[in-house]
Amino acid sequence: MSEDHPTPVTVQILEKEYRISCAPEERPGLLESARILDERMRQVRKSGRVLGGDRIAVMAALNLIYELMHERDQQTQVASRLKGLQERVSHAVTGESGTPTA
Template sequence: MSQDTPAPVTVQILDKDYRVSCGPDERQGLLESARILDERMRQVRQNGRVLGADRIAVMAALNLIYELMQERDVQAETASRLKGLQERVSHAVSGDSGSSSS
């Protein structure tokens, strides 16, 4: 078997086993993702307002996606601010290098 050949990995979410095929380089990410999803689904279930594994999964997924979208927005804002700062520094440096007082 080649090292790039997908292999089945068993993950456990809400005490249920799921077999997922993934490449060796994706295994750790899959296991971590499953752990996070299991944790989030348990939190939703503990809140007691949502019944049924399907609904718990949907609520957990919605919460995770919402958090990812917020993080994406923060990263976009940070990138925009960084670009603005870089432009200001570039203008300041080019302006200073053109004017010499002797």
């Protein structure tokens, strides 16, 4: 039985190196996350409206979180629609109309 011990991984974000420990199976996700963050921070810096590494990091993080929240909201709407469709199909299959009959 082998245990996965955290191993150091070096990532580079805006010309700075960061050493982060993670489990071997998390390494690809960490590298991809660092790549995306670096890309977003470069976009913010390139816009020229934000100066300073800390502010660039905050703006990039806010943009990423906003996008995640938007995606979550869209998924919630889709799930709600699917649930409604499933209920309609279920009622149609069982012969329930959902409206009272006189």
